[in-house]
Amino acid sequence: MYKGKKILVTGGTGMIGSHVVELLVAEGAHVRTIVHSRPIPEEIQNCNVEFMNGDLTDKEFAEKAVKGTDFVFHLAAYTGGLGRTSTHPASTLTPNLIMDGNVLDAARKENVERFLYASCTCVYPNIEKDLMEADAWAGDPPAAHASYSWSKRMGELQAISHHKEYGMKVALVRPSNSYGPRDSLDPQTAHALGALMIKGLSKMDPFVIWGDGKPVREYIYARDAAKGMLLTLEKYCTAEPLNLASGEYLSIEELARKIIKLCNYEPKIIFDKTKPSGQARRVLLNNKAEEKIGFKAETSMEEGLAKTLKWYRQNQKADSIEI
Numbered sequence: 211m212y213k214g215k216k217i218l219v220t221g222g223t224g225m226i227g228s229h230v231v232e233l234l235v236a237e238g239a240h241v242r243t244i245v246h247s248r249p250i251p252e253e254i255q256n257c258n259v260e261f262m263n264g265d266l267t268d269k270e271f272a273e274k275a276v277k278g279t280d281f282v283f284h285l286a287a288y289t290g291g292l293g294r295t296s297t298h299p300a301s302t303l304t305p306n307l308i309m310d311g312n313v314l315d316a317a318r319k320e321n322v323e324r325f326l327y328a329s330c331t332c333v334y335p336n337i338e339k340d341l342m343e344a345d346a347w348a349g350d351p352p353a354a355h356a357s358y359s360w361s362k363r364m365g366e367l368q369a370i371s372h373h374k375e376y377g378m379k380v381a382l383v384r385p386s387n388s389y390g391p392r393d394s395l396d397p398q399t400a401h402a403l404g405a406l407m408i409k410g411l412s413k414m415d416p417f418v419i420w421g422d423g424k425p426v427r428e429y430i431y432a433r434d435a436a437k438g439m440l441l442t443l444e445k446y447c448t449a450e451p452l453n454l455a456s457g458e459y460l461s462i463e464e465l466a467r468k469i470i471k472l473c474n475y476e477p478k479i480i481f482d483k484t485k486p487s488g489q490a491r492r493v494l495l496n497n498k499a500e501e502k503i504g505f506k507a508e509t510s511m512e513e514g515l516a517k518t519l520k521w522y523r524q525n526q527k528a529d530s531i532e533i
Contacts (some may be wrong), residue, residue, distance in 0.1 A: 215236055217242070226328070287361075384494070386429060389401060421487025
């Protein structure tokens with residue numbers, strides 16, 4: 211399906227996006243991606259990819275980026291860990307709303323054949339059950355990351371609205387908490403797992419965990435999430451969301467202890483309860499994705515953590531890490 215197609219991947223320098231780029235190139239697609247604030251990962255620097263420098267909150271640039279493409283994978287977002295989204299709500303919410311609107315409208319004007327919107331688990335309310343897609347609007351998202359959660363809810367709604375009014379073929383995905391190589395090397399902007407790994411590699415002692423460490427999260431390896439996105443655009447462009455879940459979950463404290471063990475040291479663990487813990491439980495059901503597109507995650511947590519740790523060790527020396 212992808213061979214010979216001209217495809218824009220926004221967020222293509224990011225953790226999941228760079229894997230999407232690699233997979234599409236391997237399929238024989240002509241890939242364009244946007245370079246904004248993050249450096250281009252070494253793994254895609256030598257791929258046959260067109261890189262465009264610019265800011266998708268600029269409407270004219272968004273139109274230029276989409277010009278001439280057949281498909282769009284929209285993964286770009288102003289994000290970061292809970293620390294950033296809770297302290298920078300305006301500079302998270304507003305740019306995301308503008309960017310999503312710009313990219314969707316540019317895709318509509320260009321009459322792209324298919325459009326994928328990458329949402330996230332943060333759209334779900336704080337209910338302690340395994341979450342199916344219909345649960346997303348059962349209540350408000352947790353206040354700690356409301357700005358990012360609402361930007362993603364609105365992004366989904368914008369995409370669905372474009373499908374309803376203009377007939378755009380739209381795919382929507384909600385990956386579990388993603389992790390893996392090519393996450394940010396900055397603990398302030400890395401995803402939660404990446405930030406814990408940076409602390410472990412720096413031999414942080416005492417090892418500080420935000421909140422009480424009890425929240426439960428499900429994790430999916432970035433390349434598995436990327437494969438799920440390609441499958442969704444191909445097989446389920448229905449403007450209905452799909453969870454992309456692995457079925458592997460554990461508490462923040464359990465995850466931290468696994469990472470500490472991998473980093474081979476025994477620090478004192480401290481829980482900073484002045485910081486937000488986040489949603490109590492966030493575990494997704496993968497039933498719909500398995501049924502509709504045949505998606506199953508391939509990478510176990512054990513294998514994924516080992517690969518991620520190896521990447522961090524190769525890309526940043528522990529003694530240069532600032533916490």
